[in-house]
Amino acid sequence: xxxxxxxxxxxxxxxxxxxxxxxxxxxxxxxxxxxxxxxxxxxxxxxxxxxxxxxxxxxxxxxxxxxxxxxxxxxxxxxxxxxxxxxxxxxxxxxxxxxxxxxxxxxxxxxxxxxxxxxxxxxxxxxxxxxxxxxxxxxxxxxxxxxxxxxxxxxxxxxxxxxxxxxxxxxxxxxxxxxxxxxxxxxxxxxxxxxxxxxxxxxxxxxxxxxxxxxxxxxxxxxxxxxxxxxxxxxxxxxxxxxxxxxxxxxxxxxxxxxxxxxxxxxxxxxxxxxxxxxxxxxxxxxxxxxxxxxxxxxxxxxxxxxxxxxxxxxxxxxxxxxxxxxxxxxxxxxxxxxxxxxxxxxxxxxxxxxxxxxxxxxxxxxxxxxxxxxxxxxxxxxxxxxxxxxxxxxxxxxxxxxxxxxxxxxxxxxxxxxxxxxxxxxxxxxxxxxxxxxxxxxxxxxx
Amino acid sequence: xxxxxxxxxxxxxxxxxxxxxxxxxxxxxxxxxxxxxxxxxxxxxxxxxxxxxxxxxxxxxxxxxxxxxxxxxxxxxxxxxxxxxxxxxxxxxxxxxxxxxxxxxxxxxxxxxxxxxxxxxxxxxxxxxxxxxxxxxxxxxxxxxxxxxxxxxxxxxxxxxxxxxxxxxxxxxxxxxxxxxxxxxxxxxxxxxxxxxxxxxxxxxxxxxxxxxxxxxxxxxxxxxxxxxxxxxxxxxxxxxxxxxxxxxxxxxxxxx
Ligand SMILES: Nc1ncnc2c1ncn2[C@@H]1O[C@H](COP(=O)(O)OP(=O)(O)OP(=O)(O)O)[C@@H](O)[C@H]1O
Ligand SMILES: [Mg+2]
Numbered sequence: 001x002x003x004x005x006x007x008x009x010x011x012x013x014x015x016x017x018x019x020x021x022x023x024x025x026x027x028x029x030x031x032x033x034x035x036x037x038x039x040x041x042x043x044x045x046x047x048x049x050x051x052x053x054x055x056x057x058x059x060x061x062x063x064x065x066x067x068x069x070x071x072x073x074x075x076x077x078x079x080x081x082x083x084x085x086x087x088x089x090x091x092x093x094x095x096x097x098x099x100x101x102x103x104x105x106x107x108x109x110x111x112x113x114x115x116x117x118x119x120x121x122x123x124x125x126x127x128x129x130x131x132x133x134x135x136x137x138x139x140x141x142x143x144x145x146x147x148x149x150x151x152x153x154x155x156x157x158x159x160x161x162x163x164x165x166x167x168x169x170x171x172x173x174x175x176x177x178x179x180x181x182x183x184x185x186x187x188x189x190x191x192x193x194x195x196x197x198x199x200x201x202x203x204x205x206x207x208x209x210x211x212x213x214x215x216x217x218x219x220x221x222x223x224x225x226x227x228x229x230x231x232x233x234x235x236x237x238x239x240x241x242x243x244x245x246x247x248x249x250x251x252x253x254x255x256x257x258x259x260x261x262x263x264x265x266x267x268x269x270x271x272x273x274x275x276x277x278x279x280x281x282x283x284x285x286x287x288x289x290x291x292x293x294x295x296x297x298x299x300x301x302x303x304x305x306x307x308x309x310x311x312x313x314x315x316x317x318x319x320x321x322x323x324x325x326x327x328x329x330x331x332x333x334x335x336x337x338x339x340x341x342x343x344x345x346x347x348x349x350x351x352x353x354x355x356x357x358x359x360x361x362x363x364x365x366x367x368x369x370x371x372x373x374x375x376x377x378x379x380x381x382x383x384x385x386x387x388x389x390x391x392x393x394x395x396x397x398x399x400x401x402x403x404x405x406x407x408x409x410x411x412x413x414x415x416x417x418x419x420x421x422x423x424x425x426x427x428x429x430x431x432x433x434x435x436x437x438x439x440x441x442x443x444x445x446x447x448x
Numbered sequence: 449x450x451x452x453x454x455x456x457x458x459x460x461x462x463x464x465x466x467x468x469x470x471x472x473x474x475x476x477x478x479x480x481x482x483x484x485x486x487x488x489x490x491x492x493x494x495x496x497x498x499x500x501x502x503x504x505x506x507x508x509x510x511x512x513x514x515x516x517x518x519x520x521x522x523x524x525x526x527x528x529x530x531x532x533x534x535x536x537x538x539x540x541x542x543x544x545x546x547x548x549x550x551x552x553x554x555x556x557x558x559x560x561x562x563x564x565x566x567x568x569x570x571x572x573x574x575x576x577x578x579x580x581x582x583x584x585x586x587x588x589x590x591x592x593x594x595x596x597x598x599x600x601x602x603x604x605x606x607x608x609x610x611x612x613x614x615x616x617x618x619x620x621x622x623x624x625x626x627x628x629x630x631x632x633x634x635x636x637x638x639x640x641x642x643x644x645x646x647x648x649x650x651x652x653x654x655x656x657x658x659x660x661x662x663x664x665x666x667x668x669x670x671x672x673x674x675x676x677x678x679x680x681x682x683x684x685x686x687x688x689x690x691x692x693x694x695x696x697x698x699x700x701x702x703x704x705x
Binding site for chain 2: 393397399400
């Protein structure tokens with residue numbers, strides 16, 4: 001059967017009816033009804049427009065107008081050498097790979113997992129860990145008000161399932177690699193990840209989205225993370241997809257008592273990228289650190305949408321986001337902090353700093369504080385600036401070339417984010433990506 | 449070493465230096481004094497290659513080369529160093545990294561091997577001792593959060609590390625307490641030798657108690673109006689600049705109309 005080209009709401013409905021018959025887990029009635037509810041919700045909501053407050057600065061019309069088809073049957077296989085550049089040096093361990101949204105066993109290494117850790121594809125988990133999945137999947141990322149979440153929920157097919165059992169500590173990062181490669185027509189993939197970290201556990205998850213070529217496609221990603229009490233979880237989002245790809249992703253974190261979550265995002269690729277980070281500090285005394293670096297050139301558009309929800313007393317949150325924008329690119333930082341009525345003694349801080357490298361680059365930065373408790377500390381600050389000419393002259397007057405002075409200042413700007421990364425192989429990898437960006441962006445050619 | 453002839457410099461359409469002449473030979477120490485806004489920093493910045501200052505007339509010859517068309521980094525590599533009146537804070541760039549880049553850029557230009565890490569650290573530590581710098585300096589970002597005195601000492605420390613031929617100090621003594629002033633002077637004096645020259649911009653005769661100067665020049669309204677030996681500094685401290693300011697100001701007005 002020819003795959004349906006999905007463009008307007010009707011064709012998405014049509015695509016859905018074709019998809020749902022053979023979708024993984026279509027035999028599970030709870031999942032069927034969630035998918036059906038989600039597609040209904042999607043058709044009611046439709047794609048958001050700039051009239052929608054949450055999308056004021058990001059026009060996703062190119063996504064809404066484009067026509068996408070679901071990834072076809074017939075697995076594309078890849079060799080280890082083809083993905084070598086996407087495997088950070090020193091991360092030799094646990095890896096699960098998806099190609100065009102589907103699990104690829106040959107490249108995944110899930111054999112000798114330590115005791116207390118499960119990593120599998122969602123499809124496998126629907127079979128082996130039915131109860132856990134039913135208990136958690138879709139329970140946190142609420143699709144009622146978000147069309148992209150609804151779309152993902154309706155069309156979710158595969159993704160990663162990570163389960164860290166009570167008391168298990170895993171130092172080694174778990175690498176989730178999503179590769180998209182040319183199809184005949186632009187495809188949409190809807191990766192859906194579920195990470196469960198039980199009480200007193202510790203884990204590091206690296207979500208990594210890459211392309212093999214410069215093709216047009218749409219990654220619509222949802223990751224739900226549930227962190228038990230007294231647990232430590234680090235999450236990395238590395239987005240380095242094709243400059244013509246669209247990426248909308250949501251990280252939804254549910255935090256238990258005294259848990260500690262760190263989220264790092266590095267956005268480099270994509271034509272339109274929207275990265276939603278939404279932790280809910282549900283357990284008393286929990287903390288989250290949300291760091292991000294986004295670097296755009298050309299006509300890229302990168303939107304960082306934070307929604308930090310303080311739902312319990314004595315929780316701390318820290319956001320530090322930095323943007324480097326070149327060319328005619330646009331960036332958005334929308335930082336919402338919501339402090340619920342009972343969340344007394346909240347301590348929330350938000351910082352967004354941006355560097356514009358060209359006159360035509362633009363950033364919109366918007367803090368949004370919604371505070372319903374009375375005993376809280378919330379601070380926010382944003383800056384937009386250029387490379388400091390005085391600093392450039394100072395460095396040159398000591399013998400450095402203009403190029404190296406600029407590179408040094410840029411690197412210094414980004415290093416504040418990179419320094420927070422405690423996992424060496426990841427920090428080294430991200431540092432090299434950032435340095436490559438400086439070089440490839442030909443920042444050093446148009447000087448003088 | 450350095451010869452400046454009839455130098456005219458403009459900033460944003462305002463003429464600041466108006467026909468300045470100055471000659472400095474290797475081994476000499478020259479001091480420039482003058483009222484606020486007379487163009488002292490402008491001279492220092494122009495020598496270091498700041499592009500916001502436009503040279504409209506005259507020439508600057510340094511070791512037989514025309515300086516005006518050289519980039520700031522080339523000048524630095526040729527041995528010109530300016531200690532800034534207001535050193536720039538550079539968050540996120542550690543002093544060690546900065547100094548190593550700078551030293552090795554200069555060494556490479558002079559055809560020397562870059563320093564190996566151990567040699568570099570050894571060299572840097574000895575200069576730190578000379579200027580009484582705290583050990584944590586190397587880890588700290590360039591000038592970030594430094595007190596005024598620390599910034600000035602750090603400039604002289606950089607100068608000691610880079611071993612330039614022409615050292616320009618723009619009000620390095622301003623705002624220093626007597627102990628810091630002694631340390632800075634010690635650093636400068638230890639670097640004096642027959643191949644090196646100093647151009648010291650200052651408001652106060654005080655510094656010249658510690659650094660013996662060969663010549664004192666008075667800069668008023670963008671011109672050197674008087675030159676003399678170190679005794680001139682004492683005279684200035686006593687009488688100020690008013691006599692020149694009035695007469696020169698009138699002369700200039702008369703000349704312009
Ligand atoms: N970048 C600039 N833009 C505009 N005007 C400038 C600039 N730099 C200097 N000037 C002006 O040029 C004149 C000379 O300034 P300069 O800094 O050279 O004086 P100075 O002798 O060093 O004074 P001070 O003793 O206060 O340090 C002043 O009137 C100053 O306002
Ligand atoms: Mg000055």
